[in-house]
Amino acid sequence: MSSMMGVMTIPRVWVSTTARDVALGPDGPGAHWQEVGTINTTYEKDLWRNIQMHLGQRASAPRLSDFYIDGNRDSPWVASAISRELESEQRFWLAIDPFGDGSRYLVTVELASLGTLARRSAEPHPGLLGRPVSVGVRVKKKENQVFDFHRS
16 A cells, blocks of 8 residues: 555646646646646545546546536636636646646546536635635546546
């Protein structure tokens, strides 16, 4: 069992509307990507289990069709997502950096979209000064896969 299994982490999330290629490194996956927020791994358990599977920490993971991003209020993309009231027509690729070090990214194999999810988002901790905005994301599979894994 990997020692990283129990490590608390806050995966960083980027979006791109132009291309899905990534460059590994601590400055993000590339110039065409914009950082939009993080993943609450305590609440988004199915997504975290899928990430762990790609990291080799799990043999399998539940099917994944949607999850919430804890969006950064200062992100132009998050502001756009909110002002458009989550238009489902907006399509984008997601890149998730599970440990925030830029040495690996999970990138959606198909374009994702915004959406209202059937379940409620987690309430941010009331003590947070910069409270995140919950952004519902729907992902699609290609050949039964949601993410490609890029690592150094």
